[in-house]
Amino acid sequence: MNAERPVVVDTTVSVLYWLMLGAAVWLLLRGHNAPGGGFVAALVAVAATVAHALVAGTAAARARLPLGPLSLSALGLALAAGSGLPALVSGQPFLTHWWGELAVGAAALKMSTVMLFDLGVALCVWGALGGFCLRLLGSLR
């Protein structure tokens, strides 16, 4: 975008981008027992996307999204809604979550459809808000 952009900003953001995405994943995973969760994770990811867009342009930032913004959002919504379906199989109300334990060596890792739901929230918000920001920034001429 801007040819006179300082190289420091460029470099910092390129590192920061992955750091922020990593932070987002970390927030998403720890959300159930400590501060965090899908929504905050999505906001951090949106911040990463916006930062990248400011440096490399909206097209580049958009290309780094796993899907198109709206598709990503729709996928998240579908995941969140889909996480409630197993409950119907076991005859419980929609969105009653399943819990199970996965043995990883000596430790027992708790797994749940809640993870799926939270991931859905994160993807939906990332796609929608990230798309919103990209669209807004992209419309500036």
Add this chain to the structure above:
Amino acid sequence: MVHTALPVASQAAWLRWAWLLPLALLPAVAALPADPASWSVSWVAPLGIHLGFAADGLARLFLLLVCVVGAAVLAYTPGYLHGHVRLGQLMGLLIAFTLAMIGAILADDLLLLLLFWEATSVLSFLLVGFERDSPDSRDSARQALLVTGAGGLALLAGFVLILLAAPGLRLSDLAQLDPAVLAQPRFQAGVALVLAGAMTKSAQFPFHFWLPGAMAAPTPVSAYLHSATMVNLGVYVMARFDEAMGAVAWWEGTLLSIGTLTALWGAMQAPRERDLKRILAWSTVSALGMLTVLIGLPNELGALAFVAFLLAHALYKAPLFFVAGNIDHATGTRLIDRLSGMRHAMPVTALVALLAGLSMAGLPTTVGFVAKDSMKAAKEVSDVLWVVEGASLLVSTVGVAIASVAALRIFFGAPAHPADCAPHEGGWRLTLPPLVLAGIGITLGMFPALAEPLLIDAARLISPTLTRADASLATEWLLRIESFAIVWAVGAFVYAGWNRLYRILERLRFLDRAGPAAAYGAALRGLKHVAGVLARALQARRLSRYLVATVAATVLLCMPWAFGLDFAPPVAIGVDAAGVLVGCATAILGAALAVRARDTLGRLLGAGAVGVGSAIVFLFRGAPDLALTQLAVETVFVVVAAVALRCYRQRQGAGAGPVDAWRAGVALAFGLLLGAVLLALSGRPFDAAMADYFLAQSVPHAHGRNVVNVIIVDFRALDTLGEIAVVMLAALAMWPLARRLPLKRPRQ
């Protein structure tokens, strides 16, 4: 489903036989009991609305008219609009109208009557505006809808008042109304509103003007709705209320005066027209005025005269409209100046015009004569004012002249018609239905005994004391022949001087500028003007103005309530006060920066600092989740808004000048209000039941220690699902908008 795709020929298949539908109903209608019989089933129980229907002699007479004229119209229309692309639509509307009329006449429940009443108004709108490509047609349709729609509102208000005064009242109860109910001012106010509504429907002065305008409709529609049936609905409602209201002083006086005025006005306007259809429309206005007068007459014979005239009018006016339609169909014009001697080309239509004209003029051996005779008898018995008497004489003479114009002027004399056409009869569909209607009129005129039971049964619903003995329709016509002869002679005189009368009445053009129609036009323009002024005043098209207006309104609305709050002392700050104080200081500094900053970016950063400050407060008050989210939202918002705002066209002077005192005041008041509300809220006892529940259940049920997140993703997961769906919808909604933002990237 795919009607439009059907070829015209197969479309016409059911249309050709639609006229059998009302005819098939005739035996059922004829079998209706003369004495009131009702049928009801609960519909909207909490509101006390029933699907209540009732049948009696009066309903039977109206239903017969609806079915007979309806059959004629449905038979006539496919011939009249042969090959018209939207003929099927017109026929469908006409059938729907027939059903709505039947419903309105049979309705016993007041609100059910209103429902069908409104249906006829809407169908009338659609039918008048049928030629939707013509602006004239659209204006007329809108006028008809606005006037009769306003009447419908008056009717609704009236019914509500009546039902408040007499809960559960049905139309059939009106005959045995409790005098105590009748005496209530609320009941009488309700009836006055009902009367106003009925007058719009029946085109009474000053609401009459929509009826001539409605002549923009195809002619069969005019024959059906605007002469024989729908306009009579208002008269029908007046008749229903007459028995109960007969004892009330203002009722009859109002009916007599408004009816007389309407009759005179119509009679005066008719000679000012040159279009046959509009002449007939004005004579319909006049006839509706006469019907109102007859309801207002206090004696039993008035009721009989009313039903007789109603029948006669439908049986001659509908055929005359058909005649106007036939002439239009054959020659392309309805202007009486361009037509004469048409009997050579259109002998059957000429015969119809003659028969219907005779009836309209009230000559012996026609049903019109029977009606006029009973009207005469009714007026002789009661002491009517000489004004009413004179007016009805005048109206009768003009009626004779109009009948002569329709029956003689156009069909006799030297043949003349527009040169570019070869007039001819349009087949049995165009000639037989009007001939049958006019023939019924003559038959009933020759043998009044045929109609007598029907009419007396109907009239008894208005005047129960009426018996067959004192109301014979037998034509002792020599009895009053002198007065009739005078009317005919003067009518003939008026007919002879029709053109001269036209020139004289043309001088009354100033009335057009001051009449009700002009008032309607002015009101419509005024409405647009007021709407424009209001829109310009309120729609400043600047976000900041909207914001100030909204906030100021909120403050004003909430102020009285906020004064009533009781404030508890502020919550004591604990040992973690240092962090909270830092947060507060950040927020206050940010707010000060936002107010004092001279450019947008500074203001935005200030607003962001307020957000960060509150995030710090959350962090130290035990809400790390909230703090995290607040911080993330604030960051993303500030960055995106900064980029967007930097590119937004800066308005000259925005924010650069001194602080606007008015806005500052609004902001200060709003801040104080919010602060007061928060203080009051924090002073209230906190109900911890929900918090305790979630804290206790979070780990055992949802296996999570972060209660906030557990609530979001588990306990209230359905809410969250809805919320993220909204987030996605918001993105979808802004998607097409963002492309059109008036943004410009400034020079770097």
